[in-house]
Amino acid sequence: MRRGRDCRIRPVTWLIALRAIVAREGLRFLHQRERFLAALVRPLVWLLVFAAGFRAALGLSILPPYQTYITYETYIVPGLCGMILLFNGMQSSLSLVYDREMGSMRLLLTAPLPRWWLLLSKLIASTAISVLQVYAFLAIALAFGIEMPPWGYLTVLPALVLAGLMLGALGLALSSLVKQLENFAGVMNFVIFPMFFLSSALYPLWKMAESSPLLRDVSAANPFSHAVELIRFALYTELNAAALLWTLLATLAFAALALWGYDPARGLVRRKG
Amino acid sequence: MTQGLTVADLSFSYGARRALDGVSFACAPGRFTALLGPNGAGKSTLFALLTRLFTTPSGTVTIAGHDLSRHPRRALGRMGIVFQQPTLDLDLTVHQNLHYFAALHGLSGRDARVRIDRSLDRLSMAERAGERVRDLNGGHRRRTELARALIHAPSVLLCDEPTVGLDAASRHAITAHVHDLARDGLTVLWATHLTDEIRPDDHLLVLHQGRILRDGTASRIAEGVDLSDRFLALTGAPDAADRVGP
Numbered sequence: 071m072r073r074g075r076d077c078r079i080r081p082v083t084w085l086i087a088l089r090a091i092v093a094r095e096g097l098r099f100l101h102q103r104e105r106f107l108a109a110l111v112r113p114l115v116w117l118l119v120f121a122a123g124f125r126a127a128l129g130l131s132i133l134p135p136y137q138t139y140i141t142y143e144t145y146i147v148p149g150l151c152g153m154i155l156l157f158n159g160m161q162s163s164l165s166l167v168y169d170r171e172m173g174s175m176r177l178l179l180t181a182p183l184p185r186w187w188l189l190l191s192k193l194i195a196s197t198a199i200s201v202l203q204v205y206a207f208l209a210i211a212l213a214f215g216i217e218m219p220p221w222g223y224l225t226v227l228p229a230l231v232l233a234g235l236m237l238g239a240l241g242l243a244l245s246s247l248v249k250q251l252e253n254f255a256g257v258m259n260f261v262i263f264p265m266f267f268l269s270s271a272l273y274p275l276w277k278m279a280e281s282s283p284l285l286r287d288v289s290a291a292n293p294f295s296h297a298v299e300l301i302r303f304a305l306y307t308e309l310n311a312a313a314l315l316w317t318l319l320a321t322l323a324f325a326a327l328a329l330w331g332y333d334p335a336r337g338l339v340r341r342k343g
Numbered sequence: 344m345t346q347g348l349t350v351a352d353l354s355f356s357y358g359a360r361r362a363l364d365g366v367s368f369a370c371a372p373g374r375f376t377a378l379l380g381p382n383g384a385g386k387s388t389l390f391a392l393l394t395r396l397f398t399t400p401s402g403t404v405t406i407a408g409h410d411l412s413r414h415p416r417r418a419l420g421r422m423g424i425v426f427q428q429p430t431l432d433l434d435l436t437v438h439q440n441l442h443y444f445a446a447l448h449g450l451s452g453r454d455a456r457v458r459i460d461r462s463l464d465r466l467s468m469a470e471r472a473g474e475r476v477r478d479l480n481g482g483h484r485r486r487t488e489l490a491r492a493l494i495h496a497p498s499v500l501l502c503d504e505p506t507v508g509l510d511a512a513s514r515h516a517i518t519a520h521v522h523d524l525a526r527d528g529l530t531v532l533w534a535t536h537l538t539d540e541i542r543p544d545d546h547l548l549v550l551h552q553g554r555i556l557r558d559g560t561a562s563r564i565a566e567g568v569d570l571s572d573r574f575l576a577l578t579g580a581p582d583a584a585d586r587v588g589p
Binding site for chain 2 (some may be wrong): 087097181182334337
């Protein structure tokens with residue numbers, strides 16, 4: 071075997087690694103069909119059961135981007151898209167903690183590539199899986215008669231990608247800070263539920279202000295609200311610039327936190343081995 | 344020593360507790376270097392620093408002529424690692440696992456396939472390339488990990504207690520394989536706490552409480568007594584000290 075070869079540090083090397091990381095994530099996902107089913111069943115239960123019950127209770131006025139009165143089912147579709155991305159972001163971060171405990175994270179982090187690129191590749195891989203699931207959900211919603219403008223299915227793609235990256239980066243940051251797998255369930259509860267319920271995913275913020283202005287303000291600052299609004303407007307082929315800016319800023323902040331968390335000088339795996 | 348591994352004055356602390364204290368040694372190409380130490384000696388910490396899972400400001404690590412802190416990617420590209428923890432994807436096949444690793448090192452297409460086949464062949468694992476890792480026994484999984492560590496033709500092979508959990512036959516086979524690799528010119532650093540994995544002419548480092556206690560040929564360090572007894576005496580087991588003397 072030839073030895074003494076210089077490591078192939080060329081741009082194409084980075085892409086080969088990215089492709090392999092995405093392919094591995096895809097293969098792992100295919101092997102976990104129950105994960106795919108769970109990811110779809112959860113929002114569908116909300117859409118077909120919860121929304122049906124709430125339709126009568128919640129009256130929605132006309133608010134942008136909608137041009138007319140809409141059913142509650144139509145209102146919560148973007149929020150449920152966000153829910154899929156949120157749960158997947160957390161799920162992939164859970165698998166990162168598991169990978170770290172099991173050792174396969176070591177394999178990734180000792181590859182001769184910049185750590186930020188390896189983490190970004192992981193992020194892109196998990197986002198790609200999440201976005202596919204959102205499209206599967208939108209297709210099922212369509213089959214149940216909840217229809218978006220045809221071009222909306224295309225214009226929502228960049229919004230889904232950005233929201234997926236933001237929530238994936240949050241998951242990545244959390245996975246670097248959580249020391250043990252057992253602690254993760256608590257973090258999930260403290261992150262997923264407040265983030266989801268204190269947002270515009272299930273009810274418009276003006277509706278929330280009727281009962282509590284404070285909760286409305288908290289929800290307005292929640293990056294998940296902005297991700298949902300970005301998706302909502304994009305589904306109607308419109309751009310919500312403020313939501314885009316907020317989501318971008320949150321993505322950068324979470325990514326910076328993840329990079330800090332995985333910095334070798336800080337010592338991610340710095341537990342007694 | 345451009346192709347080997349050199350560690351100079353490496354120290355590391357977990358908070359107030361010193362895990363490594365001024366560790367220095369050199370591993371030459373073509374030699375099997377055993378890093379022998381009891382549990383808690385600092386072996387895993389040393390391996391984490393050698394593989395840059397974390398870094399320390401004190402001390403230097405040079406791998407095949409590349410300073411790990413200044414040129415981490417070049418250094419990591421010249422290193423093959425077998426981790427103590429299993430790092431294979433159980434639901435993927437042997438070949439898929441190796442292909443993933445090859446891609447992380449920038450290898451793809453025909454080049455990757457040829458290298459993977461050659462590496463599996465070398466470890467007598469070629470006929471299992473299509474099997475799911477979950478279906479392999481512990482010995483074959485370890486061999487797969489060893490084959491994987493060799494795909495990119497590293498100059499230095501680090502093995503962190505790779506025989507943990509294996510039966511006697513598999514342990515013997517893996518140890519013999521890696522001795523053969525060293526004989527073929529590879530620089531090998533092999534962490535263990537089992538003296539029967541070390542041959543008399545191997546280079547031996549005895550690590551205890553974060554410090555290198557002995558550095559030399561295994562037979563010289565044993566000084567004519569059983570290496571196991573000598574090791575126990577060096578690391579403070581009172582019964583062994585009585586048998587071996589100071």
